[in-house]
Amino acid sequence: MNQTPAQKLLTIGELSQRTGASVRSIRHYDEHELLASVRGSNGYRMFPDKAVTQVKQIRRMIATGFTIEDIRGFPDCMLLLEGARTCDQISDVQRQRLETIERQIADLERRRIRLLKTLSEGAIPPID
Known part of the structure; x- marks a missing residue:
C-alpha cells in the first residue's frame, strides 16, 4: 500500500x-x-x-x-x-467528579486523624 x-x-x-x-x-x-x-x-x-x-x-x-x-x-x-x-456538555460530569474527589479527600483526612490518634495513644480509638 x-x-x-x-x-x-x-x-x-x-x-x-x-x-x-x-x-x-x-x-x-x-x-x-x-x-x-x-x-x-x-x-x-x-x-x-x-x-x-x-x-x-x-x-x-x-x-x-x-x-x-x-x-x-x-x-x-x-x-x-x-x-x-471543556465544553458545557461535560460541566455536570466535571462537577460530579469534583464532588467525588472531595468526599474521598474528606474520608482520607478522617482516616489520617484516626491513625495519628492511634499512634499517639497506643490504642485504636472508637468510631465516632
Whole structure:
C-alpha cells in the first residue's frame, strides 16, 4: 500500500513513543473505541497521526479523574484538539467528579486523624 507522508500511519510503538502512553494503555483506549485504528497487512494496529493528540487528551482527562466511560461520553472535539477547553456538555460530569474527589479527600483526612490518634495513644480509638 503506497502512502503519501500525510497519510502515514503510526504503529502502536510509534504512538507510544510520541505520547508517553504505554502500549497497553493505547490498546485499552482503542478497545474502548476512543481511538480509530486499522489493521495493517501484518495484522498489527496502525493509527492515523491525529491519534497523537487524542492519546494526549485522554491521558490529561484520566489524570484529572475521569474514567474511560466518562470520556466515551464526551464530544469528539474534546479528543481532537490538544488542550481543548471543556465544553458545557461535560460541566455536570466535571462537577460530579469534583464532588467525588472531595468526599474521598474528606474520608482520607478522617482516616489520617484516626491513625495519628492511634499512634499517639497506643490504642485504636472508637468510631465516632
